[in-house]
Amino acid sequence: MSVMVARKKVVRKWEKLPGRNTFCCDGRIMMARQKGIFYLTLFLILGTCALFFAFECRYLAVQLSPAIPVFAAVLFLFSMATLLRTSFSDPGVIPRALPDEAAFIEMEIEATNGTVPQGQRPPPRIKNFQINNQIVKLKYCYTCKIFRPPRASHCSICDNCVERFDHHCPWVGNCVGKRNYRYFYLFILSLSLLTIYIFTFNIVYVALKSLKIGFLNTLKETPGTYPSKSLTVLTVLEVLICFFTLWSVVGLTGFHTFLVALNQTTNEDIKGSWTGKNRVQNPYSHGNIVKNCCEVLCGPLPPSVLDRRGILQQEESTAQESCPRVPSAPEPTITAVFSPQVPAPSLSNAEMPEEKQQTSGELPALSQDAGQAEH
DSSP: OEEEEEEEEEEEGGGTOOSSEEEETTTTEEEESOOHHHHHHHHHHHHHHHHIIIIIHHHHHHHTOTHHHHHHHHHHHHHHHHHHHHHHSOOOEEOOOOHHHHHHHHHHHHHHHOOOOTTSOOOOOEEEEEETTEEEEEEEETTTTEEOOTTOEEETTTTEEETTOOEEETTTTEEEOTTTHHHHHHHHHHHHHHHHHHHHHHHHHHHHHHHHHOHHHHHHHSOOSOTTSOOOHHHHHHHHHHHHHHHHHHHHHHHHHHHHHHTOOHHHHHHTSSSTTSOOOOTTOOSOHHHHHHHHHHSOOOOOSSOTTSEEEEEEEEEEEEOOOOOOOOOOOOOOOOOSSSOOOOOOTTTSOTTTOOOTTHHHHHHHHHHHHHO
């Protein structure tokens, strides 16, 4: 005996979200699909710090101060925490319009622009919005079917509109927008300090060893893979990684410090939104470096509007389960036997008891019911 059991499968919103993103941990982690360079970032940071803690830190802690590895560990943990926070969070993705909302926006645009003659290009879909007594244009996104908020832009890699879009950073594997820009800035700032710190104390390590046993002997005693040969591989590797990282990361930190001071984004700086031909004053700047830095780095963090873990719908799935048949007690059956060959003795109404007396019309009705039961 098989029984049909109905089971409900919970479908969360992140499973149906459009765009090119990757979700993990039931929608709690959100990243771009292209994560190869992000893994390279992790490898460079973890590898360089592991070599530094394994070899140079032990010598420097004994010769100089035990605070050297402690401070390096603090910088390392802070850099990793801000990196993961930047990479795994929602940068400020704006949901796409629902079919009813998109249809309403289309009707609104047609009513505003009127009928466009065939062969002519329709006018641009923009709206004027006033911010601090200055007109800002809101552009229409043909992919998301919405008018983008001020400072928002559509990322071609993630295929999403991001609020206060700064840029897409492959090194962190995510877009950088309104909800994770401060963590991105703290990441590159702490990584710059960590790179300078390791690079400096690598040179100090070589200098201290050279004063005791000479420079050439120091290179030979540097920890490496093959003790019998010249053991310069690991020290040279650390110095090279820190040297090239120093220029790129420190330069990037300086550029974003300039943008934070002006309350400007990388996208606006590249497009020249507030400079160049437009010569329009930035309506988002407070005219004060301290106020701009406080707004960008210390302002309230808006919640995510995606509701990634919200329940979208419930799908029902049926499964067959076999269960043993339980024998039940036989139900009593009543059978009516009619034997026309042996007629039953007939009694008159006077000889029958009162409760057995029947009218002449009742017997055909009973036989009719019995015939229906047989059929």
